[in-house]
Amino acid sequence: MNLAGHIVVSSRLLPQLLGMSVDRTAARAMIRYGGAFVIGAIAGVALINAEKGILASTVSTTALAYYSVAFSFAIMLTLFSGSMVQSLFPAFSQLQGTEKRFSSTRSIRGR
Secondary structure: OHHHHHHHHHHHHOHHHHHOOOOHHHHHHHHHHHHHHHHHHHHHHHHHHHHHHHHHHHOOHHHHHHHHHHHHHHHHHOHHHHHHHHHHHHHHHHHOOOOOHHHHHHHHHOO
16 A cells, blocks of 8 residues: 555656666676675574564563563664674675675775
8 A cells, every 4th residue: 555655656747757667687697796785684583583483482571581581682782783884884785786896995905
């Protein structure tokens, strides 16, 4: 329902959006570049949530409560690294270009 609303409003505000097409070669390159990143993120979410279901059936409620609190604190520690990944991913994507490849290796080596 939400998607349909977005399409209706977008088509009224920007009618040129309906005539757009997708460049298949660019889409393949984007999927090849970011596909592993997406699969890794989905696997991470699945692993984080799957272990709670397994623990709920194998340990007591008290032990699960202690574990959940400790796990929440541990996840909070990863928020900084997650935000760094989100902000640095576009920068590293630009550095992957052929023109800047030489300058990126020079900046890493410190010369």
